[in-house]
Amino acid sequence: KAGVTQTPRYLIKTRGQQVTLSCSPISGHRSVSWYQQTPGQGLQFLFEYFSETQRNKGNFPGRFSGRQFSNSRSEMNVSTLELGDSALYLCASSLATGTGGEDGYTFGSGTRLTVV
Amino acid sequence: AQRVTQPEKLLSVFKGAPVELKCNYSYSGSPELFWYVQYSRQRLQLLLRHISRESIKGFTADLNKGETSFHLKKPFAQEEDSAMYYCALSLTNAGGTSYGKLTFGQGTILTVHP
Numbered sequence: 001k002a003g004v005t006q007t008p009r010y011l012i013k014t015r016g017q018q019v020t021l022s023c024s025p026i027s028g029h030r031s032v033s034w035y036q037q038t039p040g041q042g043l044q045f046l047f048e049y050f051s052e053t054q055r056n057k058g059n060f061p062g063r064f065s066g067r068q069f070s071n072s073r074s075e076m077n078v079s080t081l082e083l084g085d086s087a088l089y090l091c092a093s094s095l096a097t098g099t100g101g102e103d104g105y106t107f108g109s110g111t112r113l114t115v116v
Numbered sequence: 117a118q119r120v121t122q123p124e125k126l127l128s129v130f131k132g133a134p135v136e137l138k139c140n141y142s143y144s145g146s147p148e149l150f151w152y153v154q155y156s157r158q159r160l161q162l163l164l165r166h167i168s169r170e171s172i173k174g175f176t177a178d179l180n181k182g183e184t185s186f187h188l189k190k191p192f193a194q195e196e197d198s199a200m201y202y203c204a205l206s207l208t209n210a211g212g213t214s215y216g217k218l219t220f221g222q223g224t225i226l227t228v229h230p
Contacts, residue, residue, distance in 0.1 A: 003159075035218075042223060045217045045218065056216050058217070092218075094216070104150055105162070105218060106161075107152075108159065
């Protein structure tokens, strides 16, 4: 089966700009979670969407937002970019019927965002 | 708040030696524990989850609620086991539904020398 697809793979943006990242989950998976990965902070949870509703949110400022479409694809948006937003952004999908289903949470390859 | 601690940032062993990657968690509810692995230039992938009690690639992990630990073990390490290993915790409510959030430890880089 096709895995979790994230686009684009790489992005370079300037401070103050905004950016939109996309995630297509595994077919049949209705939950999409987003994570930020940095060398200093490791993997940190941003938010999770299920059936177009945000069910859970991490401790990130309001500049970080997301949404989910009826086909379960998800986008995350970061406005007014700061240098510290440079990171690998990962999304993960799961069945979300229980504790992630038999396959747990399946991760994409990520989008590497560099803010200059 | 939930927390996952992996005390070793780096772990080096020789091929054929036993390996144990430590993971401790703090959470008073019903956690679900996972081990994820990231090989060089590959995506993060699920290695083990405690409820399945499977052995994957020779690795096992037992949830010890008394010690709040979920250590990953393998009796004979192989060079291909060299990777970054993350322990992660998912919260569940009384109905067994997760909230879609994984809390990760900082990771342990395992290097298996020939």
